[in-house]
Amino acid sequence: MRKWLLGAPLAAIAAVAATDLRQTRHPILRTFPVLGHARMALTAIGPELRQYIVAGNDEERPFTRDQRDWVYESSETRATTFGFGTDNDVEFLEGYPIVKQRTFSDVTLSARPHAGQQLPLPPAKVLGAARGRARAYRPESLVSISAMSYGSLSAPAVEALNRGAALAGVLHNTGEGGLSPYHQNGAELVFQIGTAYFGVRDDDGRLDIDKLVALTEKHPIRAIEIKLSQGAKPGLGGLLPAAKITEEIAAIRGIPMDEDCASPSRHTAFHDVDSMLDLVEEIADRTGLPVGIKSAVGDMTFWEDLATAMVPRDRGVDFITIDGGEGGTGAGPLVFTDAVSLPFRLGFPRVYSVFAEAGLTDDVMFIGSGKLGIPENAVVALALGVDMINVAREPMLSVGCIQAQKCHTGGCPTGVATQNPWLVRGVDPTAMAVRCSNYIRSLRRELVKVAGAVGVPHPGLIGPTDVELARGTRDAHTLADIYGYRDGWGLPGEDDARAITEFMVASGVAEYTAAVTPPGIRPRAGAPARD
Numbered sequence: 001m002r003k004w005l006l007g008a009p010l011a012a013i014a015a016v017a018a019t020d021l022r023q024t025r026h027p028i029l030r031t032f033p034v035l036g037h038a039r040m041a042l043t044a045i046g047p048e049l050r051q052y053i054v055a056g057n058d059e060e061r062p063f064t065r066d067q068r069d070w071v072y073e074s075s076e077t078r079a080t081t082f083g084f085g086t087d088n089d090v091e092f093l094e095g096y097p098i099v100k101q102r103t104f105s106d107v108t109l110s111a112r113p114h115a116g117q118q119l120p121l122p123p124a125k126v127l128g129a130a131r132g133r134a135r136a137y138r139p140e141s142l143v144s145i146s147a148m149s150y151g152s153l154s155a156p157a158v159e160a161l162n163r164g165a166a167l168a169g170v171l172h173n174t175g176e177g178g179l180s181p182y183h184q185n186g187a188e189l190v191f192q193i194g195t196a197y198f199g200v201r202d203d204d205g206r207l208d209i210d211k212l213v214a215l216t217e218k219h220p221i222r223a224i225e226i227k228l229s230q231g232a233k234p235g236l237g238g239l240l241p242a243a244k245i246t247e248e249i250a251a252i253r254g255i256p257m258d259e260d261c262a263s264p265s266r267h268t269a270f271h272d273v274d275s276m277l278d279l280v281e282e283i284a285d286r287t288g289l290p291v292g293i294k295s296a297v298g299d300m301t302f303w304e305d306l307a308t309a310m311v312p313r314d315r316g317v318d319f320i321t322i323d324g325g326e327g328g329t330g331a332g333p334l335v336f337t338d339a340v341s342l343p344f345r346l347g348f349p350r351v352y353s354v355f356a357e358a359g360l361t362d363d364v365m366f367i368g369s370g371k372l373g374i375p376e377n378a379v380v381a382l383a384l385g386v387d388m389i390n391v392a393r394e395p396m397l398s399v400g401c402i403q404a405q406k407c408h409t410g411g412c413p414t415g416v417a418t419q420n421p422w423l424v425r426g427v428d429p430t431a432m433a434v435r436c437s438n439y440i441r442s443l444r445r446e447l448v449k450v451a452g453a454v455g456v457p458h459p460g461l462i463g464p465t466d467v468e469l470a471r472g473t474r475d476a477h478t479l480a481d482i483y484g485y486r487d488g489w490g491l492p493g494e495d496d497a498r499a500i501t502e503f504m505v506a507s508g509v510a511e512y513t514a515a516v517t518p519p520g521i522r523p524r525a526g527a528p529a530r531d
Contacts, residue, residue, distance in 0.1 A: 062326070067374050068397055074442030075398035075435035095345075096470045097380050105455030107501060107510050109448070119509055120169045121444045123365065123387045124460040124492040124500040127223060128290030128318045130363040135288040137222060139388070140169040142460065143440055146369050146390035147192045147227070147294070149177025151249060152407075153396075156427040157416040158182035160399045163429060164436025173390070176227050178252040179219060185429075191215065192225045192294070196263040198253035207269040209286060216287045223290045223319070224283055226276075228267070231327030231344075231370050233336040234296035235265055273305045277315040284318070292319030292365070297347030298340070300354070307358040316363060321390060322348045324370025344370040345380065349483035352385045356486070361385065362493040375446040382447070382459050383467040383479055385490040391443070398439035399432035448509060457510035458500045464490040
């Protein structure tokens with residue numbers, strides 16, 4: 001018996017060694033049989049070792065440990081405060097954002113405890129109003145859930161996000177994979193149209209506007225987004241193999257089950273700015289909905305042509321979603337995720353400046369995405385002129401994602417970005433919906449607090465002179481100086497600014513100081529009214 005207990009492991013090791021010596025795929029195993037497997041095992045779990053043992057609080061990417069902890073704590077409604085001061089290397093970091101607080105202000109945050117914690121916090125602009133869309137409206141929340149398709153995420157993860165969006169009063173973008181049953185759990189939707197026109201395509205894979213109109217009449221779709229490109233993989237098509245096409249996916253996307261489905265890198269429904277705007281106006285006329293575009297930023301010719309075409313104001317997009325190159329994806333080639341398209345802080349100001357030069361910024365709702373679900377990143381985006389914030393990976397974290405970065409393998413251990421039945425069962429949509437809602441409410445609350453520190457009643461009124469980017473302790477410059485913004489750029493127009501201020505005061509989140517209380521507005525208790 002003892003000989004067997006000793007001999008069996010030795011025989012197994014000998015068999016592994018013999019196999020290693022014969023194989024030619026891995027040189028390290030031929031040179032170091034058996035031992036080489038230890039190196040391969042450590043390499044396989046390297047991300048986990050760094051995440052939990054080696055890396056500091058601010059070293060990991062895409063999201064640092066501090067950022068992830070903030071999302072996790074906020075989703076659990078635990079305290080999102082940190083002790084003993086910052087552990088960021090503020091003395092040495094390049095591009096570190098500094099928000100400048102004011103000592104005095106005409107409008108202050110309410111001193112009432114918990115003011116604004118449940119506030120929907122709408123954007124300053126009304127979506128579709130500038131072009132007179134029949135179904136123009138002001139979203140309840142300037143934070144919304146960005147495009148993530150069913151298939152890229154699991155069914156319970158999509159359902160959790162949709163239920164969470166409904167609880168928090170935010171829009172939920174379907175992603176280009178079509179409108180699935182899991183997107184239909186109470187939230188209002190933005191329907192995204194990709195190059196393959198999933199869910200609204202004819203038998204030849206072309207856009208079928210009749211199907212699109214029917215979809216908008218049946219479901220709570222509040223806007224339509226035409227996806228031109230994505231920050232993490234712009235200008236790149238895709239292929240869905242027939243083996244992965246289930247009966248459900250075929251029905252949702254409107255594709256056959258027995259053949260591969262290719263997504264082109266470019267749209268076939270239009271070929272230039274002129275034909276794109278014709279399509280935008282046709283969709284808007286037939287649905288009554290605001291219609292916009294989503295794009296990464298690369299060559300600026302497209303944006304210059306678009307602004308020029310919109311100057312006569314007879315055609316135009318209602319909103320523009322700018323996706324930074326640091327944005328997320330379920331799967332993409334490394335060169336695309338690392339090196340194609342501009343990061344948000346470079347790309348967005350270029351696009352905004354083109355439209356500001358043309359006098360069109362009040363006509364367009366600007367939406368930003370790409371790691372903007374962290375408060376300081378969101379503040380910078382709002383100061384640059386963004387009207388709404390799209391968040392994707394951050395709400396994924398709130399519903400269970402641990403940044404394992406296994407999205408492309410089908411082996412996401414938390415069941416968020418996989419279709420593996422065993423892994424998917426770990427996501428409870430009802431419980432995770434509450435966590436998602438909590439996270440979004442916390443983000444909005446943080447933005448309101450920062451706005452109060454800056455001395456404005458709404459985060460959308462934080463301007464490009466209110467934020468500086470520092471280069472360690474050497475120097476710092478305002479966003480306006482860095483990106484060449486002129487006076488008034490990055491802020492909503494006077495009418496929109498006035499309207500959103502009155503909304504915040506009427507909601508009890510902000511209050512006028514006694515010296516500037518307008519006629520008919522009650523000052524805070526104990527303060528004298530203005531003459």
